[in-house]
Amino acid sequence: MNKKLFVLLIALMSLSLLGIVFVQGYWISNAYRTKADQFTINAKQVLLAVSKEIKLREVEAYYQLYIPYVDSIEVPNSATFTELAYRIQNKQTNETYIFTDGILEQDYKLSAGFFDSDADTIQFRKLTNRKTKTKVSEGLDGTTLTETRVESFSRLKDYEQNQFESFVSNITALTPIYKRVSVSEITSLINKELKERGLKSKFDFAVYSNNLETKVRSKRFKYDDKSTYVVPLFSGEKKSGYELYVNFSEKEKLVLNSILGMALLSLVFTAVIILAYSSAISQIYKQRQISQIKTDFINNMTHEFKTPIATINLALDSLKNPKVKDNREFLERYLGMIRDENKRMHAQVENVLRISKLEKNELDLPKERVSLQEVVEDAISHVSLIVEDRGGYIKTHYGALKSTVLANESHLTNVIVNLLDNAVKYSEDEPKIDIYSENGKNSVILKIRDQGMGMSKPVQKKIFEKFYREHTGDIHNVKGHGLGLAYVKRILDDHDAEIYVESEKGKGSTFIIKLHLIS
Missing domain, CATH: 3.30.565.10 (Histidine kinase-like ATPase, C-terminal domain)
Structure with missing residues (x-):
C-alpha cells in the first residue's frame, strides 16, 4: 500500500474514533444534565406541594374556629338549592328507584372583629350535600307506595377560598414562625412528597424570613448553590417574606446513579473499540515493518549469496587452468576457498531453516x-x-x-x-x-x-x-x-x-x- 494512502487511512480512522468518543462523551454529559433538570423539577414540585400543604393546614385550623359562629347565624343573606335526580326501573319486580343528589348553598357575612383583624366582614358560603333514595312500588290493592330514605348528609367546604385565605394571612402575618410551623411537620411533609414521586434522597432545610435564617431549621442544613432549592412559604404575605430552603445533599449521587449503568456500558464498549483499533493499528504497523524487513532481508541475502557464489566460480575457473592443476599449493588454496564459501552459504541457509521450524513449532x-x-x-x-x-x-x-x-x-x-x-x-x-x-x-x-x-x-x-x-x-x-x-x-x-x-x-x-x- 502507498505510504501516503496508508497515513491518510490511519488519520481518517483516528478522526472517526475521536468522533465516536466525543459523541459518547456528549451523550453522557447531556444525559446527566437532563437527569439533573428532571431532579430539579421534581424537587421544586415537592417544595411547592409542601408549601401548599402548610398553608392549607393553617387556613383549615382557623376555619375550624370559624364554623361555630357561622352556624349561629339563623338567616343567611341568600340561599340556593341545586338538585340532580335520576330514575331506575326494575321491570321484573315492578319497582322504581329515584335517586337525588342535592347541594344547598347559603351565603353569609360575619364580622371579622372576633379575630382582631382589620377586615370589617368575611364573606362565607355554607355548602350542604344531601343524597336520597326513594322506592316506588304498587301495593296489593293497586295503591302506590313510596319510601324515601336519606343516604348521606354532609358539610362541604364553607368559605370563599381567596377572601378567607387573605383574611387568615392578615391575622398570622405577625405570628412568630416557630408557632406557625414545626421542624417535624416540614420533615414529615417532605418525606411524604418524596415517597409519592419515588425519590430517595437525604435532605436538610431551613426557613428564612427576608433572607434571615429563623429557628425553624434542621441541624445539618448548609446552603449549596447546586443542590439547594427555594420556594415561598405562606405566599401572599407581604410583611413576613418567609421562604423554605431545602438542600438535597445526595442530588449528584442520585443523578449519577440514574445514568451509571448506561454510561458504564457506553464507556466499556468505547474502550473495547479503542483497544481493538489500537491493536489493529499496531498489527498493521508491525506487518509493514516485517514486510520492509523481509524485503531488506532478501536483498541482503542475495548480496550475501552473490559474493560466495562469485568466489566459488572464480576458484573453479582457476582450477581449470593447467598451471594451477600442477601446483598443489594453489590447488589446496582454491579448494579451501570453495569449502569455506560453501560452509558460509550453508550456515546462512541453516539459520533460515531453524527460524522457519521454530515458527511452525516443528523443532x-x-x-x-x-x-x-x-x-x-x-x-x-x-x-x-x-x-x-x-x-x-x-x-x-x-x-x-x-x-x-x-x-x-x-x-x-x-x-x-x-x-x-x-x-x-x-x-x-x-x-x-x-x-x-x-x-x-x-x-x-x-x-x-x-x-x-x-x-x-x-x-x-x-x-x-x-x-x-x-x-x-x-x-x-x-x-x-x-x-x-x-x-x-x-x-x-x-x-x-x-x-x-x-x-x-x-x-x-x-x-x-x-x-x-x-x-
Whole structure:
C-alpha cells in the first residue's frame, strides 16, 4: 500500500474514533444534565406541594374556629338549592328507584372583629350535600307506595377560598414562625412528597424570613448553590417574606446513579473499540515493518549469496587452468576457498531453516542432563580458530559450583556459538571475550562479555526480534540478517530460561543467560 494512502487511512480512522468518543462523551454529559433538570423539577414540585400543604393546614385550623359562629347565624343573606335526580326501573319486580343528589348553598357575612383583624366582614358560603333514595312500588290493592330514605348528609367546604385565605394571612402575618410551623411537620411533609414521586434522597432545610435564617431549621442544613432549592412559604404575605430552603445533599449521587449503568456500558464498549483499533493499528504497523524487513532481508541475502557464489566460480575457473592443476599449493588454496564459501552459504541457509521450524513449532527439543560448563567449552571450540586468526582471546572464569541443567545439548551449544560469533563480529579490533559463571538461587548464570562496539538502549530492546539489525545507513560493516539472536531467544524460551543484555555504546556488551539447575 502507498505510504501516503496508508497515513491518510490511519488519520481518517483516528478522526472517526475521536468522533465516536466525543459523541459518547456528549451523550453522557447531556444525559446527566437532563437527569439533573428532571431532579430539579421534581424537587421544586415537592417544595411547592409542601408549601401548599402548610398553608392549607393553617387556613383549615382557623376555619375550624370559624364554623361555630357561622352556624349561629339563623338567616343567611341568600340561599340556593341545586338538585340532580335520576330514575331506575326494575321491570321484573315492578319497582322504581329515584335517586337525588342535592347541594344547598347559603351565603353569609360575619364580622371579622372576633379575630382582631382589620377586615370589617368575611364573606362565607355554607355548602350542604344531601343524597336520597326513594322506592316506588304498587301495593296489593293497586295503591302506590313510596319510601324515601336519606343516604348521606354532609358539610362541604364553607368559605370563599381567596377572601378567607387573605383574611387568615392578615391575622398570622405577625405570628412568630416557630408557632406557625414545626421542624417535624416540614420533615414529615417532605418525606411524604418524596415517597409519592419515588425519590430517595437525604435532605436538610431551613426557613428564612427576608433572607434571615429563623429557628425553624434542621441541624445539618448548609446552603449549596447546586443542590439547594427555594420556594415561598405562606405566599401572599407581604410583611413576613418567609421562604423554605431545602438542600438535597445526595442530588449528584442520585443523578449519577440514574445514568451509571448506561454510561458504564457506553464507556466499556468505547474502550473495547479503542483497544481493538489500537491493536489493529499496531498489527498493521508491525506487518509493514516485517514486510520492509523481509524485503531488506532478501536483498541482503542475495548480496550475501552473490559474493560466495562469485568466489566459488572464480576458484573453479582457476582450477581449470593447467598451471594451477600442477601446483598443489594453489590447488589446496582454491579448494579451501570453495569449502569455506560453501560452509558460509550453508550456515546462512541453516539459520533460515531453524527460524522457519521454530515458527511452525516443528523443532523437537528433547532434553537431558548436561553440564553447562561442558557446553560452553564445546561452543568455544567452534569459534576459537576465528578468534585466534584475528589475534583475540576467549577467557573463562567459572565461579559456579553447580552447572548441571536440563537442556538440549545441540541447540544450547548453538546458542552459545551464536553469542560468541556476535561478540567476534561486533569487535572492531581483535576480539576480547570473557565468559563468567556463577550460581544464584536454584539457577546458574552465564555471562558473555566482549569489548566491541556496544549498543544503545533503544537497540537493546529490539535485538531479539527476528530480522532486526541496528540501522547504520547505507554502510554495512557487519554482515548478517538479524536471525541469530532471534534463534537464541526462541531456544532459551523453550528451556524456560532468561536472557538479557547490558551494553553501552563504544564499551562492549554483556549477554546474561539464567538457567534452572537440576539436582
